[in-house]
Amino acid sequence: MRLSRFFLPTLKETPTEAQIVSHRLMLRAGMIRQHAAGIYNWLPLGTRVLQNIIQIVREEQNAAGAQEIIMPTIQSGDLWKESGRYDDYGPEMLRIKDRHERDMLYGPTHEEVVTDIFRNNIKSYRDLPKNLYQINWKFRDEVRPRFGLMRGREFLMKDAYSFDINYERSKHAYNQMFVAYLRTFARLGLKAIPMKADSGPIGGDLSHEFIVLADTGESAVFCHKALLEKPAPSNVDYEADLQPIIDDWTSLYAATDDKHDPAMATTLGGDLVSARGIEVGHIFHFGKKYSEPMKANVIGPDGSPVTVMMGSYGIGVSRLVAAIIEASHDEHGIVWPESVAPFDIGLINLKVGDPDCDAACKKIHDALCLMHKDVLYDDRDDRAGVKFADMDLIGLPWQIVVGPKGVAKGVVELKRRATGQKEELSFDAAVAKLTVM
RNA sequence: CGGAGCGUAGCUCAGCCUGGUAGAGCGCCAGCUUUGGGAGCUGGAUGUCGGAGGUUCGAAUCCUCUCGCUCCGACCA
DSSP states (O other): OBTTTSOOOOOSSOOTTOOSHHHHHHHHTTSEEEEETTEEEEOHHHHHHHHHHHHHHHHHHHHTTOEEOOOOSEEEHHHHHHHTHHHHSGGGSEEEEOTTOOEEEEOSOOHHHHHHHHHHHOOBGGGOOEEEEEEEEEEOOOSSOBTGGGBOSEEEEEEEEEEESSHHHHHHHHHHHHHHHHHHHHHTTOOEEEEEOOOGGGOOSEEEEEEEEOTTOSEEEEEETHHHHOOOOOSOOTTSOOHHHHHHHHTSOEEETTTOOHHHHHTTGGGEEEEEEEEEEEEEEEETTTTTTTTOEEEOTTSSEEEOEEEEEEEEHHHHHHHHHHHSEETTEEOOOTTTOSOSEEEEESSTTOHHHHHHHHHHHHHHHHTTOOEEEEOOSOOHHHHHHHHHHHTOSEEEEEOHHHHHHTEEEEEETTTOOEEEEEHHHHHHHHHOO
């Protein structure tokens, strides 16, 4: 992609409304623009990151046995009256009347809809278990949206819903999502720690929050040091008993400040880590809370109806974009983990119009594209400083700097964004180095 | 929902107190010069001063209402 044609409105100055670093950087890097309070447009750079995250979330959900569906954003109020939440939910739920004066709403969550899908289509215990998920926009009319995407009103969320015949099977579904989450966040380049959580208004008796550690996180968290070093499970057999993995992770102390037990924590001594965190995932087992009032039954082995056990599993996908930036940035801008970076490589032509520089860039660009690398080629007729600053700001993992001095010697400069480390390499060596990654 | 603040050029902001027909820096356009970390010079374009009403000979400025946005608190994926 040629930067001269790419829609990338970067800002040198920070817009006043942005308070936290992820919000500032997303605006400055031309990823998003605000449309209204807590509602954002996603520009091309932001869209690319969001889609990379979506893809990783999707792959891990599929691997864990969940199946993707798409539910409506606008829902009928009737289902919510049935579950009892139409009155419970409060003004946070955006209510809409259609032209026939029917009560509609913009979905803040989808338990009712998915339960309706289930009960209308699944009749036998033999069809269980099922885990259905979607990646879709939701709206919660927060009293006070803030922190950019971190606390927006409209947000992209992955929400999965499991259906099982009994508690034991349901717990297994919960464990599957637990493990899938560990893997998902690790792939996103994040340290996310599962912490015991209140199940809140959604209800239920088993619940964990996944907290990303970032210095600028909104809440204080405490955990055992060993959790930070623990690698995500690999080669997982999702059909096997996952309880040992869960126990391994949950046996170590981890709590958000509202659940924090100072007495318990002091027993850890020097192993206690006190940090700040951002909630990016939340999993609940809530049993029959919705299946009971909404009559989501299947016929059991003995021929009598059984109310199914459910769980729900959320990941704040759009919030993750902000969380990753909070966890990975420096004074110059964003530092993307390779797995979510909007492009793999930024190619800077320091002297556009110089035949040698142009030719060298074209050669490198074509070679990398041939190897299926996403390259953002800065072919703008601008000063070097502007290009360096923009490239650091948008945080691509690698930069190749092509300038007249280097080209005369047959070399380019390869820079690692995360470390700032630079090395001079021949054209071929630079391409070779980047294509083995 | 309580408390506070801000709306003036694409962005950051000055002007408002003390009314007199709208500014700076950056960005944008053209040209020249420059060229390895957000350049220099010259010229140029851009505003219903958030909106409505009122006071006044005259309102960005004073008054009233209204809309939007932000911050602190309570609440929250």
